[in-house]
Amino acid sequence: MPESAPTSDREHSDFERKEQRVTHQQSSCITALPAAARAKLQLLRLRSRASEGRQRAYQFRYRRAPFAATLAPAALAFAALWGLPAQAKPVAPQEFCRIYPDTGLCVTGVAPCTTCHTTPPTRNAYGLQVESELSPDTPRPLSDELFLNGLATAVRAAESLDADNDGASNLEEFEAGTLHVDATSVPSRMLGCDSEQRALASTQPWNTCNYDPAYALTRIGLDFCGHSPTRAEVEAVRGSDDWQPLLEEKLASCLDSDFWQGKDGVLWNLANAKIQPESSLKSGDDAGDLTIADYEDDYNLFVYINTGDRDARDLLTAQYHVLRQPDGTLLRVDRTPAEDLLERDADDGDIAQLVPQERRAGMLTTRWFLAKNTMVTPIPRTTAAQAYRAYLGYDIAKLEGLQPVAGEPVDYDLKGVAAEQCAVCHSTLDPLSYPFSRYDGLGGGDEEEPAMEINEDGTVNIAFGNYVAGRMERFVRLEGPQIAETPEAGLLFGQPVANLVEWAEVAANSEPFARKLVLDYWRLLVGDDPQPGDEPEFARLVQRLPSEHDYRVERMLRDLIATEAYGAP
Amino acid sequence: MHPERISVLIVTFSFLAAANACTGESKPGVDNGSVPTERVLASRQARVKYKSGARYASDLAAALDLPRDAVCRELGRYDCVDEVHRIVLGGVEPYTLGVREPLPLIAVTAPIAQDRVALAACTERIERDFAASEPLFLTKLDVDAPTPGQLEEAAGRFYDRILRREAAPYEISALAQFHSTVTDESGESGATATRDWAILSCFMVATTLESVFY
Numbered sequence: 001m002p003e004s005a006p007t008s009d010r011e012h013s014d015f016e017r018k019e020q021r022v023t024h025q026q027s028s029c030i031t032a033l034p035a036a037a038r039a040k041l042q043l044l045r046l047r048s049r050a051s052e053g054r055q056r057a058y059q060f061r062y063r064r065a066p067f068a069a070t071l072a073p074a075a076l077a078f079a080a081l082w083g084l085p086a087q088a089k090p091v092a093p094q095e096f097c098r099i100y101p102d103t104g105l106c107v108t109g110v111a112p113c114t115t116c117h118t119t120p121p122t123r124n125a126y127g128l129q130v131e132s133e134l135s136p137d138t139p140r141p142l143s144d145e146l147f148l149n150g151l152a153t154a155v156r157a158a159e160s161l162d163a164d165n166d167g168a169s170n171l172e173e174f175e176a177g178t179l180h181v182d183a184t185s186v187p188s189r190m191l192g193c194d195s196e197q198r199a200l201a202s203t204q205p206w207n208t209c210n211y212d213p214a215y216a217l218t219r220i221g222l223d224f225c226g227h228s229p230t231r232a233e234v235e236a237v238r239g240s241d242d243w244q245p246l247l248e249e250k251l252a253s254c255l256d257s258d259f260w261q262g263k264d265g266v267l268w269n270l271a272n273a274k275i276q277p278e279s280s281l282k283s284g285d286d287a288g289d290l291t292i293a294d295y296e297d298d299y300n301l302f303v304y305i306n307t308g309d310r311d312a313r314d315l316l317t318a319q320y321h322v323l324r325q326p327d328g329t330l331l332r333v334d335r336t337p338a339e340d341l342l343e344r345d346a347d348d349g350d351i352a353q354l355v356p357q358e359r360r361a362g363m364l365t366t367r368w369f370l371a372k373n374t375m376v377t378p379i380p381r382t383t384a385a386q387a388y389r390a391y392l393g394y395d396i397a398k399l400e401g402l403q404p405v406a407g408e409p410v411d412y413d414l415k416g417v418a419a420e421q422c423a424v425c426h427s428t429l430d431p432l433s434y435p436f437s438r439y440d441g442l443g444g445g446d447e448e449e450p451a452m453e454i455n456e457d458g459t460v461n462i463a464f465g466n467y468v469a470g471r472m473e474r475f476v477r478l479e480g481p482q483i484a485e486t487p488e489a490g491l492l493f494g495q496p497v498a499n500l501v502e503w504a505e506v507a508a509n510s511e512p513f514a515r516k517l518v519l520d521y522w523r524l525l526v527g528d529d530p531q532p533g534d535e536p537e538f539a540r541l542v543q544r545l546p547s548e549h550d551y552r553v554e555r556m557l558r559d560l561i562a563t564e565a566y567g568a569p
Numbered sequence: 570m571h572p573e574r575i576s577v578l579i580v581t582f583s584f585l586a587a588a589n590a591c592t593g594e595s596k597p598g599v600d601n602g603s604v605p606t607e608r609v610l611a612s613r614q615a616r617v618k619y620k621s622g623a624r625y626a627s628d629l630a631a632a633l634d635l636p637r638d639a640v641c642r643e644l645g646r647y648d649c650v651d652e653v654h655r656i657v658l659g660g661v662e663p664y665t666l667g668v669r670e671p672l673p674l675i676a677v678t679a680p681i682a683q684d685r686v687a688l689a690a691c692t693e694r695i696e697r698d699f700a701a702s703e704p705l706f707l708t709k710l711d712v713d714a715p716t717p718g719q720l721e722e723a724a725g726r727f728y729d730r731i732l733r734r735e736a737a738p739y740e741i742s743a744l745a746q747f748h749s750t751v752t753d754e755s756g757e758s759g760a761t762a763t764r765d766w767a768i769l770s771c772f773m774v775a776t777t778l779e780s781v782f783y
Contacts, residue, residue, distance in 0.1 A: 193613070201610045205734070208612045218733075222620065222783050226627035231733040259627065269661055272669035279664035527618045569612050
């Protein structure tokens with residue numbers, strides 16, 4: 001039964017759309033307004049959007065209202081930031097790492113903004129040194145092309161300088177992994193032992209010059225099992241020349257432990273930042289007040305794929321979901337939406353996975369992921385950005401992973417993203433987002449809530465958390481006719497993809513996916529980001545994941561515990 | 570044992586242990602050993618990790634042979650690690666608090682919470698030892714009038730169980746001598762003094778840096 005908004009609500013929406021268009025059209029001028037005027041404008045937007053959120057929520061289901069209204073201000077705050085002048089160069093982090101690929105700053109493939117900035121676009125001492133060497137006779141602002149052409153020369157010229165006046169040159173600090181803009185951070189880390197030190201270390205309880213198998217065993221016990229190995233186990237390793245099998249045996253037994261793969265266990269918590277659960281919105285067991293989906297499906301899928309010698313690429317490509325049995329074991333389930341609906345939503349709603357199997361893309365198309373990130377947005381940029389961040393390691397909000405696409409963003413939803421300062425990120429983000437646009441979160445637009453129908457092919461006619469081929473048509477009245485022209489095809493890493501399933505396939509087979517996966521475990525087990533001396537071991541793990549390890553996490557972990565970064569005290 | 574008395578004894582023990590480590594003072598009947606002074610080659614990586622509450626409690630439960638839910642319960646009702654001190658002890662609570670990853674730095678109140686966990690667990694263990702026919706730590710020990718040799722044997726067991734290694738002579742010596750300190754300071758004697766000594770010895774070993782970090 002379709003729900004229609006009251007006339008007054010429609011009028012209100014018309015007013016708000018006009019207001020939005022005006023402010024979007026003015027977006028490039030916003031930065032010229034006095035601060036007080038900007039604040040007032042933002043407040044006006046905030047009120048307007050909050051009101052819109054409330055109105056939309058009433059159009060759907062009353063229980064979703066507070067959710068949409070609460071999140072609207074956050075969306076507006078982000079939108080307001082678009083108005084800032086862009087003087088940082090988002091192309092710089094990748095170019096820096098092309099020039100210095102082996103430095104600690106480039107462990108993740110892109111240098112942090114703080115390499116050259118305090119808070120972008122304000123430059124730090126090193127940024128000022130580079131800037132003064134960068135095409136000094138060329139008028140500012142520099143185009144991206146001129147900037148890239150001159151950057152290598154400029155950073156080379158700044159290598160011998162000492163930005164933080166701590167006595168170590170910028171280059172020495174890059175190579176040592178210390179901070180080149182922090183005088184308290186100086187290269188002093190001892191990366192090797194001489195013969196005298198080795199002799200001394202060999203007499204200590206822990207050998208601080210080499211990989212120490214007993215130390216590694218202790219870490220394995222605590223990291224994977226949750227408790228130290230017994231003294232007998234430690235002494236067995238200490239007393240054996242063939243200790244490698246003992247370590248692998250310990251690892252194998254711990255990988256099956258509840259501490260590692262149980263509910264709220266180590267693996268489960270590794271997924272927190274990817275899933276972003278919120279108990280107040282949870283359906284299923286321990287349901288919240290406003291149920292939109294059950295994120296336990298997401299956790300179960302994550303843990304399942306990361307265990308049992310399974311292909312980690314399933315995180316982005318799985319067409320199944322996973323249920324936790326009463327005894328804690330995980331069970332793969334290959335059900336159509338209709339089968340899952342009948343099986344699981346009979347007693348409790350908002351649980352079943354509704355995306356048709358052939359349209360599923362692992363963690364990216366679960367009901368929770370879509371509801372939480374897409375909500376009622378026509379072009380789900382937040383969803384794409386979260387996928388890019390959580391599984392490929394690029395946070396667009398930090399100007400990471402930018403690969404501008406010519407002709408983008410088109411700005412199908414008239415948000416003003418084609419403005420120069422917005423296009424810096426949106427020329428990458430929008431083409432990433434289009435493949436997500438046919439996946440519904442919490443409805444939105446001129447939504448009709450059809451009677452629940454189950455089709456012969458196993459699909460269901462429910463908009464929420466489902467694939468809806470004609471989804472964009474629903475937004476024409478609110479966003480304008482151009483919204484319907486939003487393509488389903490997009491680009492990822494410069495590669496055209498026809499839809500989200502192809503997007504996920506490209507992502508899962510990419511180097512950034514392997515790097516991010518290894519990095520997650522490295523941080524968890526080693527304790528921090530790879531340091532300069534670690535780079536060969538870290539790079540080797542990334543390289544071997546798709547080859548020798550065949551994307552099996554547990555095989556990669558056997559290699560990780562054998563690294564010096566993990567096993568040298 | 571009264572909490573205030575425990576606190577006084579903990580402070581007293583801290584001073585004594587430090588003093589003993591510096592002076593190497595010996596007492597009759599107890600092999601004092603000597604504090605190692607040789608040069609040590611420091612770690613090249615300095616990547617010591619904090620055990621965090623869940624790992625620490627699990628490790629301590631295994632060491633003390635206690636069920637996990639018997640390790641520490643505030644007011645006898647709320648689990649210290651899973652509920653009361655969860656975030657402070659490096660845990661997460663992503664569902665309602667939005668704390669999806671452990672705090673980037675160890676919280677300033679973490680040592681206090683850690684002490685409470687260790688003290689509760691050690692108290693529970695020693696109470697069970699006193700009630701058990703086959704105690705874990707206080708084997709072959711005359712609780713009313715322990716001999717120095719019996720105290721040393723028990724001290725060694727604390728290191729063996731909690732740190733999974735053999736105790737150094739100076740470590741055994743410090744713990745064994747502490748029994749007379751407990752007797753002197755508290756005015757207690759017999760089984761009461763031995764109970765206090767055992768709880769505090771367990772507590773001392775369970776709160777060493779070696780026990781809290783890895």
